Amino acid sequence: MFTINLKNDTHFLCAAEDTILIGAQKENITIDYSCKTGRCQSCKAKVISGTSFANIDEIGLSEEEKSQGYILTCVRSPTSDLVLDIEDLSGYALEQVRTLPSKVDKITAISSDVIELQLRMPPNATFNYLSGQYVNIIKGDFKRSYSIANTSSAANLVFFIKNYKNGRFSNYIFNEAKINDLLRVEGPIGTFFYKKTNKKNIVFLATGTGIAPVKAILEQLDENNFDFLDKTIYLFFGGRNEEDLFWKPDFKNLKINFIAVLSRSNEHSTAEKGYVQDIVVSKKMDLSDTVIYACGSENMIKDSRELLVKNGLSEDAFYSDAFISS
Ligand code: FES
Incomplete structure (x- = not known):
């Protein structure tokens, strides 16, 4: 030992x-x-x-x-x-990982390649988690990791499922899933949740369905709005085209500086052009007084961490959750 x-x-x-x-x-x-x-x-x-x-x-x-x-x-x-x-x-106060049955409660197409899936947990079970954590959704003999896109104060678990060409689970959700199908949920997993900080700026970076855990954390911050009155909160949400930006913050209490970012040029869009990490740097905020929460592809996470640390962010002020292809 x-x-x-x-x-x-x-x-x-x-x-x-x-x-x-x-x-x-x-x-x-x-x-x-x-x-x-x-x-x-x-x-x-x-x-x-x-x-x-x-x-x-x-x-x-x-x-x-x-x-x-x-x-x-x-x-x-x-x-x-x-x-x-x-x-x-x-x-x-993280919960122990456990596996519970759940049923498909709602399937809603929110863009041409993203579905919002809602799972209903058993009425007598409590499934607590910290906003930002993920679960494995199990169907028969295969499982796939998805971040929960809402806070645990809601009745259902919400997920954003992207359609991948050879994705076994996304193929099931897009082509076969029916209301009341039985799935199992294993979790909560991971430590991508809001951590208390003395820093002034709280910056969220998300690309594509990486918005899911960020949305959950922002909902939690909105519920506890008074704790964040002295903070400046930014959300940089990036995608290749307008359709990738399928969600927008609309909170009752929380004030957010929302910056939409497109990597492909589109003359009709008001979104900023480029990659989320470059747009953060262009805002010239004091990165030494900033924490970053980033969720998206491995490349986005790696490039963001490198660039932002080079521009003054402290190494231990970068929290991330990368999509890992299975
Ligand atoms: S948890 Fe260790 S590299 Fe992802």
Whole structure:
């Protein structure tokens, strides 16, 4: 057993055969994670001291990041005691992952390639989660991860399902699913949820159906609006064309600076042109006083993190949830 020390005076014991993430979970310590396959960077940690071994290639890290001492805790096992520059998130009251039955309650096409799926949970079951977390939706012998697109105060779970050409689950939703079909929901999973901050700017970046967890977090912020009166909140929502921007914030209380961004030029659109991360930089906000929540493709997450850190964002102020193709 090795001792893993974290930033906020927390430590836990981890067996040599466990990854650091699994070791933490066994000890009821929560550290950031999402994909658990070494790709999304959510579990990225800087090693202050100690050694560890990568069980599989950390493809989510660049050579530069590796040489700077960063590791991905979901694929690393300790080979000595370690001191890591990451926080214990156990104060956020995360629910245990469990599997519950659910029924298809509503299927609504919201663009030509996105469907809003609503699942109804059993009436006697409580399924609590933090806004921004995801679940695995299980149909028979296959499962697929989707972020929940609404807060847990609503009766149904809402998801945005994009139609992928060879996607088994999206093919089912687009062509076969019927009201009252039985599906199972495994979760809640991941640590992409709002974390308290002293920073002034709270910036959300989303592309395509990456808007789902961001919408859920914004709904939560709207419900607790008074806690955010001293913050400036931005949402940069990007897509290739207008149809990709299928959702718009419309909150009763929360004030949001909403910036639509299109990567393909469209002379009839009022959206900004380019990539979301470039548009953030063009706004010249003080990135040292900013936290970023980003959800979208692996490339968008990687490029955003790199560019924004280069422009003054603190490394530990970038939270992300990347789409990982299965
Ligand atoms: S890279 Fe570790 S959780 Fe995604």
